[in-house]
Amino acid sequence: MALNYPDAQIFGIDISLSSLQFANAMKQKHNIENVSFIHCSIFDISNLKTKFHIIECIGVLHHLKQPSRCIKALLMALRRDGTIKLGLYSKTARTSIETLKEKCSKHKITYSPENLIAIRKLAATQYPDKMKSIIWSRDFFSHQGCMDLLFNPYEDNYTPKRIYDLLRTYNLDFCGFETYQLHAPCFTKFNSGEDLRDLLHKWHIFESVNPSFFSDMYLFWIKPRNTHENRKL
Structure with missing residues (x-):
């Protein structure tokens, strides 16, 4: 976003310090100067006293x-x-998650973060057609992204x-x-x-x-x- 809008002043907020540290590392790697990061809950965004x-x-x-x-x-x-x-998240697209859990059970793979590699391989190689909504997600191809895609503790889809x-x-x-x-x-x-x-x-x-x-x-x-x-x- 910062690279696409070099003349904009951008603020990034997150409640996760590790996420902010990673974002700041990417900022330095790409020599980005128009982004500031703030450790803040999204519920408290109005405390920044800025209208965006x-x-x-x-x-x-x-x-x-x-x-x-x-x-x-x-x-x-x-x-x-x-x-x-x-x-x-689309409720329709996310029905594949339940299907994936069923397929894991069939193949005697416990559906848990510890088995992420095996689960990802199962989805991509054994059931690519049934798992399109998972495999086509950009998050599927990164470790942290896939963890959030498959194992977030709370999800209420739309x-x-x-x-x-x-x-x-x-x-x-x-x-x-x-x-x-x-x-x-x-x-x-x-x-x-x-x-x-x-x-x-x-x-x-x-x-x-x-x-x-x-x-x-x-x-x-x-x-x-x-x-x-x-x-x-």
């Missing part, structure tokens, strides 16, 4: 037992004309309906998806229309036919609503 133009919250909400508290904190720290990028309810609850506009497959013909046809309720219906149908499409996450942009609505609720 853009906030990215990727892979966080679905691991929180109080996601509404997080959304409120993000909105408090956002400028009125700002935007938020969210990354949320559906199109749940995201729609989130937008209505907090009076937010849906500003569009962000995905590396954005221009795939099947997705372009689905991602159309101005009515969010219509999009919701299409979204559900699309995922039922393409359950691995959002294998990484739902990635999309939202913003506080104003008189010019991007998608009609």
Whole structure:
């Protein structure tokens, strides 16, 4: 992000000191000067006393037992004309995790972090078609990423309906998806229309036919609503 926006002043927060240490090492490795790291809970982001133009919250909400508290904190720290990028696990795509657990049991592999190498090999070599939503995830190819992908202690995944309810609850506009497959013909046809309720219906149908499409996450942009609505609720 910092390399893509060299003129922006970027703040990265995390409750994990080890994650911040790794991020700082990458900052130094790539000679990045426009990023500052802060040890802070996402719930306390408003304590930074800064209103942000853009906030990215990727892979966080679905691991929180109080996601509404997080959304409120993000909105408090956002400028009125700002935007938020969210990354949320798809409930449809994550059904592969349960399938993987069943296959591990069949092969007498205990589903635990200690057996990560064996589990990853099983998914990639024995069941590549059934495990697309796992194997296609970028997290699958790094140790720490795969640990989070497969063994996070708490996970509460999202559906199109749940995201729609989130937008209505907090009076937010849906500003569009962000995905590396954005221009795939099947997705372009689905991602159309101005009515969010219509999009919701299409979204559900699309995922039922393409359950691995959002294998990484739902990635999309939202913003506080104003008189010019991007998608009609």
